[in-house]
Amino acid sequence: MTITTPDVGLTPSPPRLGPIAPPPSAWRRGAHAVSSFARRSPMSVVWGLIALAMVSMAIAAPVLAPYDPLKSNFRAMTKPPSAAHAFGTDQIGRDTLSRVIWGSRTSLTVAFFAVLLGTTVGALWGLACGFFGGRFDIASQRAIEFMQSFPDLVLAMAIAMALGAGTGTVIVAIAITRIPFGGRVIRSVALSLKELPFVEAARGLGASNLRLMFRHILPQCVAPFLILATTHLGVAIIIEASLGFLGVGIPPPTPTWGNMLSDALNSGLVPPWWLVLFPGLAITITVLAFNLLGDGIRDLLDPRLRGAV
Amino acid sequence: MFNYVMRRLLFGALTVVGVSIVVFVLMRILPGDPLVAIFGPEGFTKLTDQERAHYMAELGLSHPLWYQYLSWLDDIAHGNLGRSFFRSESVAEMILRRGPLTAQIAFLSVVLSWLVGIPIAILSALRPNTLADHLARLMSILFLAVPGFWLGMLIVLTLLFTFGYRAPLTGASIFTDPWTTLQMVIGPAIVLGLGQAAYIARMARSSLLEVVREDYVRTARAKGLNNRLVIAFHALPNALLPVITLSGVLLGFVLAGSIPVERAFGTPGLGYAMFTAVSERDVFVMQNLVFLYAVVFVLLNILVDIIIAWLDPRIRLR
Numbered sequence: 120m121t122i123t124t125p126d127v128g129l130t131p132s133p134p135r136l137g138p139i140a141p142p143p144s145a146w147r148r149g150a151h152a153v154s155s156f157a158r159r160s161p162m163s164v165v166w167g168l169i170a171l172a173m174v175s176m177a178i179a180a181p182v183l184a185p186y187d188p189l190k191s192n193f194r195a196m197t198k199p200p201s202a203a204h205a206f207g208t209d210q211i212g213r214d215t216l217s218r219v220i221w222g223s224r225t226s227l228t229v230a231f232f233a234v235l236l237g238t239t240v241g242a243l244w245g246l247a248c249g250f251f252g253g254r255f256d257i258a259s260q261r262a263i264e265f266m267q268s269f270p271d272l273v274l275a276m277a278i279a280m281a282l283g284a285g286t287g288t289v290i291v292a293i294a295i296t297r298i299p300f301g302g303r304v305i306r307s308v309a310l311s312l313k314e315l316p317f318v319e320a321a322r323g324l325g326a327s328n329l330r331l332m333f334r335h336i337l338p339q340c341v342a343p344f345l346i347l348a349t350t351h352l353g354v355a356i357i358i359e360a361s362l363g364f365l366g367v368g369i370p371p372p373t374p375t376w377g378n379m380l381s382d383a384l385n386s387g388l389v390p391p392w393w394l395v396l397f398p399g400l401a402i403t404i405t406v407l408a409f410n411l412l413g414d415g416i417r418d419l420l421d422p423r424l425r426g427a428v
Numbered sequence: 429m430f431n432y433v434m435r436r437l438l439f440g441a442l443t444v445v446g447v448s449i450v451v452f453v454l455m456r457i458l459p460g461d462p463l464v465a466i467f468g469p470e471g472f473t474k475l476t477d478q479e480r481a482h483y484m485a486e487l488g489l490s491h492p493l494w495y496q497y498l499s500w501l502d503d504i505a506h507g508n509l510g511r512s513f514f515r516s517e518s519v520a521e522m523i524l525r526r527g528p529l530t531a532q533i534a535f536l537s538v539v540l541s542w543l544v545g546i547p548i549a550i551l552s553a554l555r556p557n558t559l560a561d562h563l564a565r566l567m568s569i570l571f572l573a574v575p576g577f578w579l580g581m582l583i584v585l586t587l588l589f590t591f592g593y594r595a596p597l598t599g600a601s602i603f604t605d606p607w608t609t610l611q612m613v614i615g616p617a618i619v620l621g622l623g624q625a626a627y628i629a630r631m632a633r634s635s636l637l638e639v640v641r642e643d644y645v646r647t648a649r650a651k652g653l654n655n656r657l658v659i660a661f662h663a664l665p666n667a668l669l670p671v672i673t674l675s676g677v678l679l680g681f682v683l684a685g686s687i688p689v690e691r692a693f694g695t696p697g698l699g700y701a702m703f704t705a706v707s708e709r710d711v712f713v714m715q716n717l718v719f720l721y722a723v724v725f726v727l728l729n730i731l732v733d734i735i736i737a738w739l740d741p742r743i744r745l746r
Contacts, residue, residue, distance in 0.1 A: 261446070264446075270683060270725055271684065361577065361687075361688045366707040384692070395585060399581070
């Protein structure tokens with residue numbers, strides 16, 4: 120006699136009988152979600168559009184920037200804003216507007232990949248902790264506690280310094296500081312989910328641990344994951360800027376908002392105001408946009424998490 | 429209570445040991461020779477192999493890693509934190525000289541954050557969805573997004589251009605010349621305090637909204653007590669418990685946040701020393717400062733837990 124392993128949903132369900140309305144296309148559903156989101160919180164749509172504008176600015180930097188951000192013009196050094204240079208020029212005659220635009224590319228890339236990497240690693244770790252429990256969980260919680268014994272910025276500084284300057288190292292440094300957050304939130308989600316009847320049912324049908332984790336529990340973690348990731352984008356941008364400002368971020372001449380502020384301060388005792396105002400304004404607007412968009416997404420996906428993440 | 433405190437301290441000691449290992453590992457995987465940092469790339473190539481070995485031995489870097497780690501712990505236990513590569517002052521002296529300034533900044537910023545955050549929270553919790561509430565929320569959202577060091581640079585520039593004023597960059601201690609010290613400390617404290625006030629206001633608002641719905645508050649009102657008295661003496665003390673916890677956590681972040689902020693203001697505190705160490709890649713100073721920051725952070729968390737347990741019997745009797 121052979122024992123057949125029960126089928127747990129690998130094969131598609133048989134076609135239903137009788138005429139039924141075709142399910143709405145993915146486009147329709149997406150459009151519906153966006154429109155209901157817009158109706159419920161119009162302000163977060165505004166901030167979402169600003170965030171989108173920032174992202175498009177980063178993507179279209181080569182087209183938008185009026186000058187080469189690395190090329191110095193010795194005829195226009197430390198010039199205040201004018202028609203030719205809307206945001207003025209720096210000490211070696213580079214156009215500040217172009218550098219701010221190119222800076223958005225570096226800052227957003229670093230923040231995006233750092234949050235994606237850190238939250239994903241944290242989420243998978245937390246998933247395993249919550250699912251397996253026991254000694255593995257206890258050891259992991261201790262490790263996470265050690266990581267959280269450092270203020271974010273100090274840990275990021277130490278890692279960035281240890282690994283040496285570069286885009287990759289800054290991403291890794293910020294990502295490591297994001298791991299505990301993903302770990303904690305997803306762990307608690309997994310802890311509460313694994314006791315639910317549907318997981319028990321799947322286990323009874325003979326599903327393996329891996330299958331339970333990735334097929335049944337992971338999909339339920341998507342909403343908290345998205346919320347975490349968007350709320351941490353703003354923090355990541357500020358840490359990146361601080362690292363740049365302290366000289367352990369992405370090294371010059373590549374423009375980032377942080378190292379532009381640092382350059383302004385290095386030039387002498389009194390930095391020209393336009394070199395200070397515009398990069399900082401760019402940071403503030405971007406962080407504000409991502410924070411408020413994150414709040415909106417959180418309210419949309421899971422109102423219960425208000426204030427929790 | 430005693431048991432609770434002892435247990436917290438024991439866990440704290442364990443965490444500090446773990447933290448010291450993390451710091452040591454981080455500082456020893458530095459790519460590049462510390463000698464390159466000391467002598468510069470050019471000076472480094474001029475050294476003979478013998479001289480290199482000599483300097484490495486002098487810095488204690490030629491021993492195996494476990495020996496280096498243990499001797500570092502031994503040095504810390506004896507209060508001997510080593511010397512900077514570049515300055516004659518020892519790290520311990522530097523911490524003693526610069527630490528008080530940063531501590532004053534941190535303390536003042538916490539006081540400011542409560543002075544700003546709590547009234548905002550009370551205002552917006554008592555009158556939810558009014559103009560005051562919206563303004564308070566907008567402010568707290570805005571303070572979260574503005575990088576402190578940028579705000580600091582703007583403050584320095586504005587004061588300079590409008591009043592021709594610049595805060596003194598060196599000064600005596602708070603005991604001999606409090607006025608100079610206050611001028612050095614107040615700028616960073618305001619910037620860091622506003623950043624914390626945003627969190628404090630958010631937390632206090634939601635906590636107050638919860639407490640106000642409790643039965644005992646209704647009872648107090650039903651007795652005919654003045655609403656202000658009910659809020660001030662019945663609701664607020666309980667609502668402040670989570671705020672105290674948050675404030676302790678934030679204090680740790682303020683110590684980190686003061687690194688870029690002190691650079692922006694040019695304040696010669698511990699944060700500025702950290703900035704100098706990191707930009708000069710001064711490994712030993714960095715190692716000890718990172719460890720110091722982590723230890724202070726851990727101690728603050730323990731202190732907050734103990735204060736909360738002291739205030740709230742439900743926690744210490746668990």
